[in-house]
Each structure stands twice: as C-alpha cells, then as structure tokens.
Amino acid sequence: MAESASSKVLVIPCSGIGKVHGLMAREATYRVVEGLEPETSDTLCLALLVKGDEEAVAAVRTRPCITIDGCPKLCSYKNVQLAGGNIAESVRVVDAFKGHKGAQPGTATELAGDGWTITDEIAQQIAARVRELCGGEEQ
C-alpha cells in the first residue's frame, strides 16, 4: 500500500563533502527513496533542518527517521536528535566496511565498484528497516 507523503519514513544522510563515506551515505539514500522504497520513504535536506525550517523540524518529529552518517562526527544523527527528531535507526557507513576489508570505494566525488557495492548493501539494510517501520516485511 502506498504511503502518503506525510507518513513516509525519512532517510537523512550527512552528505559529508570531504569523504567518500559522505557520498556513500548520500547515494544509499537515493537508492532507497528512488529505487527500493519510493512509496514509503523520502529524504530531507539536512541543512534545511539544521537551519530550523519549521516544516523540516515538524517532519522529523512526526515521522520515523533513519540517519546515515559517513564519519564518526555523526552530523546527521546529532542534528536530527537536536531537532527533536524521531530516530528509528542510525546507520554508519563505516560499519558497512567491516565485511569488505581492503575495499577501494572511490572518492568523495565518484564511487568506484566497491563503493557502489557497499552503498547498495547499506541501501538494502535501510530498505528492510523502512519496511519494518511501515509494518511490512521484516528481515
């Protein structure tokens, strides 16, 4: 069943500009909201939320949020938390590397093959969580 925009799970990446992990967080988000779970998930500009935009703040408070962070600074998680957001899951890109020792993910500008592979794994993990949150299939 398609969810209305007001009930979609929000997937919010850090998009860190300095590291490949930030790009992976961003691309994993698009894989989920455009490819795997377009009817039940959406994204939100993190900078708009941090700016204090009323609609963005209301959205993270009323909808389940999944944050994806590229580095240990956890900018997405911390900023959603600061906004009073309803964080259902916090995903760290670095954790996805544990099963990929020696992987060469690419750069902060462009992902290489390993980067896309790991990004897709992250996206699958998040999509499964989205389905759980929407009361659908569980992993």
Add this chain to the structure above:
Amino acid sequence: MSMAEEPIKVGIISCAGEEIPEGTISRLAVRRVLEHLRPGQTVSICLPLFLAGNEGERDFARNFPTIIIDGCDKRCAQWGTEKHSGPVNAAFVVTEMLKGAPPLSGARSGRDLTEADLAAVELVAEQLAAALDQAAGTYTGSQPAAAGTSSACGCAVGLPSGTIQVNGKTIEIAGLPLIFQQCQEDGLAAGSPDTPARLLAVVRVYHAVDDSEEQAYAAALVEAYRTSLASDR
C-alpha cells in the same frame, strides 16, 4: 614552500541539499573546484558540521575568505554561515546560475546524471573558481596553517590542530587550540571535576575516540589543556 609563498586559501561551503537535483550540482561543483580547478587553494567544511559545530568550526569563515553555493533560494548555507561566522565574500544559488542553460534532468544520484547535468556542474564550478580568485586577490588577513590537503577531507580542513599523547601515541586533533580557547573563555579550570568529561565530549564531536581509550584520552586532554592554560599566563 615558505609561509610567504603559501597561496591564500579560500573556503567554499555547499548546501549539498539532498532533496533537490541542484543540491547534487552544488556538491559536485565544489568537489570539481577542490580537486581540479583550484587544488591547494580551496578548503571546505561539511555544512551540517559547520552549522551544529562550536566556535572552532564557526571560525571557518573568519579564517578564510568564504564563498557560498546554495542549491535553491532557501539559501541554507549562506544563512548559516553569515549567522554564525560573519559576512561571506560571495554567495551563489545554483538555480540562478543556471538560468538560460539547458534544463537539468532532475537526477539526484550520480548514477543518473546526464550530459546536461555534468555541463551544469562545470558551469557552476567555473564561476566558483572565478569568485575564488577574486576573493583570494582581495584578502589581506592572516590564515592558520591548513591541516591536511583540501581534497583529502573537507571536515575541519584548515582548522589549526593540536596533539596529545595517548598510550604512547601522538594523536593529532583538528581544532584543539580553538577548543581549549573556548573552554578557557568559559572559565573551565583544568582541575575541575567536570573538565575531563567536558573536553572529551567536545573533542569527540570531531574526532573518533574508541570507548576503550576514553580514560586515556580524557587524561591526555586535561594535561594538554593544563599546559595550554599555563602557556597563556
């Protein structure tokens, strides 16, 4: 290269808005400037880190002439930078820069970008590079030594760093002098019972600390803070 020969480094902050295609264009244009058009002359910082950071991050636009690139007219990057760090040298909005250019495809993911999208990245990047040259040419202030290269990591690049000794290892921490300066201004005493936890909490925002090394880090930070306070007397 001597300090006198160091090029003026210019900061670029991008909104990288995730919801809109223009956010992807802004992010990629900044990466293009960092890596190809003006390598070694450009520093960047993650906007969410800048907006939620402490004085260390927010000194960014005070230490560097700064250019802003926003994806849309909400101008989150410009708003945040000017609010927390002062006036910027130039501010651009992708939607305005691309007026008259072929329309974007609407893609947000790098998987789906078209030739038109990549041409838009180039167009925006070239305007940023020109603005960067202008900002550098008119800058008369002094700059901190940049920590690391601009294209290796944008987080906290350019902030002065400090070192501590943890379990026999020398650890470099970006922004440490600024963290100490802020704590000093807040009246935090080195011997206060709160000091280890407070220093550790601030440092952890920018630097990964393994749980098993918490105590060692806290002790090292207090010692370095004590030394910093003594040297300021």
